[in-house]
Amino acid sequence: MRHFDYHAPQSLAGALELLAMHKGKARPLAGGTDLIDHVRMGRLEPDSMIDIKKIAELNILELGPDGLRLGASVPCCRVYEHAKLVEHYSALADSAHIIGGVQIQSRASFGGNLCNSGPAADSTPAMIALGGKCVIASHSGTREVPVEEFCSGPGKNVLQPGELLVEIRFPARPANSGSHYRRFIPRNEMDIAVVGVGASVTLDAGGEKFLAARIALGAVAPTPLYATAASAALVGQPVNDETIAKAAAAARSIASPITDMRGTREYRLHLVGVLTERVVKAAVARARCETLVYRPGH
Numbered sequence: 001m002r003h004f005d006y007h008a009p010q011s012l013a014g015a016l017e018l019l020a021m022h023k024g025k026a027r028p029l030a031g032g033t034d035l036i037d038h039v040r041m042g043r044l045e046p047d048s049m050i051d052i053k054k055i056a057e058l059n060i061l062e063l064g065p066d067g068l069r070l071g072a073s074v075p076c077c078r079v080y081e082h083a084k085l086v087e088h089y090s091a092l093a094d095s096a097h098i099i100g101g102v103q104i105q106s107r108a109s110f111g112g113n114l115c116n117s118g119p120a121a122d123s124t125p126a127m128i129a130l131g132g133k134c135v136i137a138s139h140s141g142t143r144e145v146p147v148e149e150f151c152s153g154p155g156k157n158v159l160q161p162g163e164l165l166v167e168i169r170f171p172a173r174p175a176n177s178g179s180h181y182r183r184f185i186p187r188n189e190m191d192i193a194v195v196g197v198g199a200s201v202t203l204d205a206g207g208e209k210f211l212a213a214r215i216a217l218g219a220v221a222p223t224p225l226y227a228t229a230a231s232a233a234l235v236g237q238p239v240n241d242e243t244i245a246k247a248a249a250a251a252r253s254i255a256s257p258i259t260d261m262r263g264t265r266e267y268r269l270h271l272v273g274v275l276t277e278r279v280v281k282a283a284v285a286r287a288r289c290e291t292l293v294y295r296p297g298h
């Protein structure tokens, strides 16, 4: 492995100063579960790694009346161990449960999953479905970017040299809301999504009509997608198989998957329809406080 310097700043200001000083040649190190592999394989050659695990702002996990603040370095295990978060932002916990195994989940962060910007990243469709906004900081200030606009290509995103993802903010969950994330993989665990779908729905008080919906797709395009037409196909409509099938057809129409060793393009397109229907139905079940029985990852 190539030589690099290691810094562990204790403050956000310290991290931003180091990033500015290295002019794009330093890499933030969160859990390291992607970064170390990239460096070992020579895909990335940073001069320095800036350990961001010990910075308070990046470790925030706060659920209040205004919504959820999820620090970029918070590992998956803290997400699924937070009972209130699991109840109100279930799709995040669903994705946290299936990223690698227990050891990976103890280190791997939501910020790292997003900044690695893989098309099949499991937490990204869940964050898009829940309306997440990225808070990005640099030496010269902060800006916000919706999660669906963060990735710009496989392994690429909107971060400029010197910028750091600090946290992801999610709006408060309305009454009668439910969400879910599910992926298809050929084996039970330790694989990446052939297709992943996240959905969030809000129903009327009787649980019979969709008031709001957001559907997101993973592994079917160069970046994770916010399926706007599929989401709109649900809003204002009765909760039934016909409405949900229309949303699934709209989701299929924006997918542009590739054929690779995990599946053909046709197979993935079929899976988008199947998973969209299952995930929306699961989100509806949660919104109605019905028990949802499923095996994570399927």
Ligand SMILES: Cc1cc2nc3c(=O)[nH]c(=O)nc-3n(C[C@H](O)[C@H](O)[C@H](O)COP(=O)(O)OP(=O)(O)OC[C@H]3O[C@@H](n4cnc5c(N)ncnc54)[C@H](O)[C@@H]3O)c2cc1C
Residues within 6 Å of the ligand: 027, 028, 029, 030, 031, 032, 033, 034, 035, 036, 052, 072, 073, 098, 099, 100, 101, 104, 107, 108, 109, 110, 111, 112, 113, 114, 115, 116, 120, 121, 122, 123, 159, 163, 164, 165, 166, 190, 191, 192
């Ligand atoms: C065995 C194994 C199994 C895996 N299984 C899955 C899986 O099932 N699903 C899945 O989606 N992924 C999986 N992964 C990939 C990986 O674990 C996840 O992408 C993880 O969430 C990355 O988080 P991290 O904290 O380790 O990021 P790191 O490796 O520390 O960082 C990843 C990238 O993001 C950058 N970065 C990190 N934080 C920030 C920040 N705050 N601001 C700016 N840039 C930042 C880093 O510089 C680096 O380029 C697996 C990895 C392994 C090794």
